Amino acid sequence: MGAKVKTIARRGSTLQERIFLIEIFKGMATTFGHFWRNLLDNSKLYVRHYPEVKPEIPVRWRGRHRLTSHEDGSVKCVACFMCQTNCPAQCIQIQAGERLDGKAEKMPVSFNIDLLECIYCGYCVEACPLDAIRMDTGIYSVTGKDRESFNMGIDDLLAKQGAFTEEDYKKGGA
Amino acid sequence: MSLLDILMIAIRVAFSAFVPLCFIAVCVWMERRGAGFIQDRSGPNRANIFGFRAAGLVQNLADAAKLIFKEDIISAHIKHKFFFVLAPIIVFFTAVVSFGVVPFADTLVINGKSYIMQGIPIDIGILWFLALAGFSVYGIILAGWSSTNKYGILGGLRSAAQVISYEIPMGLAIVSLLIVYGTVNLNEIARFQGELLFGFIPMWGAILQPLALVIFVVAAFAETNRTPFDLAEGESEIVAGFHVEYSAMKFAVFFMGEYVALFVSSAMIVTLFFGGYQIPFLATKTLITIAKPLAFVLMIGLPVGMYYFAGWIRRSNISHYPRENDPRAFEAKWYIRCFWGLIVIVELLLLAILLCQSGGDTINIFVALLQVCTFLVKVTMMLFVYIWVRWTLPRFRYDQLQKLGWQMLLPLALLNIFITSAVVVALS
Numbered sequence: 001m002g003a004k005v006k007t008i009a010r011r012g013s014t015l016q017e018r019i020f021l022i023e024i025f026k027g028m029a030t031t032f033g034h035f036w037r038n039l040l041d042n043s044k045l046y047v048r049h050y051p052e053v054k055p056e057i058p059v060r061w062r063g064r065h066r067l068t069s070h071e072d073g074s075v076k077c078v079a080c081f082m083c084q085t086n087c088p089a090q091c092i093q094i095q096a097g098e099r100l101d102g103k104a105e106k107m108p109v110s111f112n113i114d115l116l117e118c119i120y121c122g123y124c125v126e127a128c129p130l131d132a133i134r135m136d137t138g139i140y141s142v143t144g145k146d147r148e149s150f151n152m153g154i155d156d157l158l159a160k161q162g163a164f165t166e167e168d169y170k171k172g173g174a
Numbered sequence: 175m176s177l178l179d180i181l182m183i184a185i186r187v188a189f190s191a192f193v194p195l196c197f198i199a200v201c202v203w204m205e206r207r208g209a210g211f212i213q214d215r216s217g218p219n220r221a222n223i224f225g226f227r228a229a230g231l232v233q234n235l236a237d238a239a240k241l242i243f244k245e246d247i248i249s250a251h252i253k254h255k256f257f258f259v260l261a262p263i264i265v266f267f268t269a270v271v272s273f274g275v276v277p278f279a280d281t282l283v284i285n286g287k288s289y290i291m292q293g294i295p296i297d298i299g300i301l302w303f304l305a306l307a308g309f310s311v312y313g314i315i316l317a318g319w320s321s322t323n324k325y326g327i328l329g330g331l332r333s334a335a336q337v338i339s340y341e342i343p344m345g346l347a348i349v350s351l352l353i354v355y356g357t358v359n360l361n362e363i364a365r366f367q368g369e370l371l372f373g374f375i376p377m378w379g380a381i382l383q384p385l386a387l388v389i390f391v392v393a394a395f396a397e398t399n400r401t402p403f404d405l406a407e408g409e410s411e412i413v414a415g416f417h418v419e420y421s422a423m424k425f426a427v428f429f430m431g432e433y434v435a436l437f438v439s440s441a442m443i444v445t446l447f448f449g450g451y452q453i454p455f456l457a458t459k460t461l462i463t464i465a466k467p468l469a470f471v472l473m474i475g476l477p478v479g480m481y482y483f484a485g486w487i488r489r490s491n492i493s494h495y496p497r498e499n500d501p502r503a504f505e506a507k508w509y510i511r512c513f514w515g516l517i518v519i520v521e522l523l524l525l526a527i528l529l530c531q532s533g534g535d536t537i538n539i540f541v542a543l544l545q546v547c548t549f550l551v552k553v554t555m556m557l558f559v560y561i562w563v564r565w566t567l568p569r570f571r572y573d574q575l576q577k578l579g580w581q582m583l584l585p586l587a588l589l590n591i592f593i594t595s596a597v598v599v600a601l602s
Contacts, residue, residue: 020578021388024563024566024567027566027567028562028563028566030566031212031562031565031566032212032562034211034212034213034214035208035211035212035562038210038211038214039211040486041489041490042211042216042490042494043494044214045210045211045214045215045216046214046215047214047215047216049493049494049495052493052495052497053495
C-alpha cells in the first residue's frame, strides 16, 4: 500500500488575493473576533492559571524519580548498577554494600541522582530488572534555591510515594 | 506677554511633550494585553502593587524598573561609541518632536485672544512631520552601522532600503491630499474636515481620499517599522536587527522611540484622514453654540456608561478558579469606586459649565477640552489598529516589500494625484 499523497492547492494567485487588502480585512475580522470575545468574557481564554491551578499529570509522565520498597519497607534496589550504566546523562551515583536482611546479596549504601544533570529520559526505569526505580511521583516541577537541594539522596528518593495506584501504573505501560 | 500667555504656552508645550510619553505606557499595555486577547491568552496580569494590578499596567512599571537597573553595556568591539550612543537619541528625539505640529484642539479664544493648540507654532505642518519621520531612520541606520555587527548592519540596510521605497508613495499620497485641502497647515486641514459634504457626511480625508488613506497607512506602517514591514528587526531572520547590540536603557530608548513614533503616526493619520480633533458633525462653531445641551447630555450619559463599565469590571476582574475571599473581587470593588469618584468630579465640572454664562471663555475652554478628548480617543483607536494588524499579519519578505512599494503603491499614488487634480480642476 503506497503512501497517500494529498495535493494542497496553491493559494495567493487570484486577483482578489493579490490585492492583499480584502484578505487582510478577512484576517483582521478573525483576530478581532477573538479579541472581542475574550474582552467581553475573559473566562473563555485558553489558559491555565498555573501556579494556582495545576495540570493533570498522566500516568506515563516521567516525573521526579523515586526508589520503591518491599512491603516491610526495605529498599527493592539490589545495587546492580544497571541504571547507572545505562544513564546517558551520568547523573546516577550508586555505592553498593552488603545486604544482611537475606532478600539479596547487595543493597545500595548511597543512591544519588543529580537532578540538574538528569534529562528525564526514563532509561533507568527501563533498565531496572527489579522495578526498584520509578518516575511516577507526578512531580513535574523541581525547584530549589541551591545546587545541593537538587542532589537527591537515597532517603529523599525513598520518602516519596507514587502518585498513582499500582493498577493504573501497570496499565500505563510500565 | 501676560501671565495667561505664558501659561498657555506652557500647557501646549507640556501637552505635546508629555502626552506621547504617557502613551508609551498605554501602547505597550494595549499591545501586550491586546496580543494576549487576540491569541486567546491573557497577557501580563500578575505584577501588582499591594495586590492592585491595574489590568496589567503595573507590569510596565516593573519592566521600566528592570530596564533602568540593568547593566548598560557597550561592547569593546564598537569603535564609534559616539554614534552608537547617538543613534537611540535620534530615534527618540525625532519621534517626540514630530508630534509638535499636530493640533490637538481648535484655536482657543480666551479674552478675545486666540491661542494655537499645538506644541510648535509653525505653519509648515505636514512637511515638518515628513522631514522628521525621514530623519528618524538615520537613527536606525546609524545604530545598525555603529554596532559593527552583521545582523545590525543588515537591519540598518533593510531599513534604509525600505524607507526609500515607502517615503515616495507616502509623499505622493500627501500631495493628493494637499490638492484637496489646499494647505499644509495641520490646524487648517483639521478645520477643513469639520465641514459637511452634501450637508450630511463629514468631509474627512478618508471619505474624500480613500486611496490616499490606504497608501498613507501602508507607508506609515513601513515608516514606523511595524509588522508587516518590520524587516529591520526581523527577529526570526536577523536576531533583533539594528538594536541587537543595545542593552538596558539604550534599548529602552529605542523601544520607547518606536512607540512614540507609533503614537505620532497615529495622530498624523487621524489629523489627515479622520478629522483630527473634530467631533463628527459638530464643527467648533456649532460646538460652542450647543455646549450647554451637550454638557447636559454628557451628564446623563457618563453615569449610564459607567454603570455598564462597572458591570464589565466586576465580571472580568475575578479569579477563574475556586478561591476563598477572592482578592480580585476586592480589587474590582476599589477600581469601580475610583472610576465613580472620577465620574463625580467630571459631573461637578459639567455642572459648573451648565451654570456659567453662555458665550464666555469657560465654554471655549470646555469645547477645547472636548476636542482634546476626541483627538485622544481617535488616536487610541488608530493605535489599536496598529496593534491589531501586527497580531494579524506575518512579516513581508524583502522582495515582496519592495514590489509592493514600487510596483503597486507608487503607480497608485501617481494615479490618485491625476484623478484628484482632474476632479479639483473640473469642480473649480
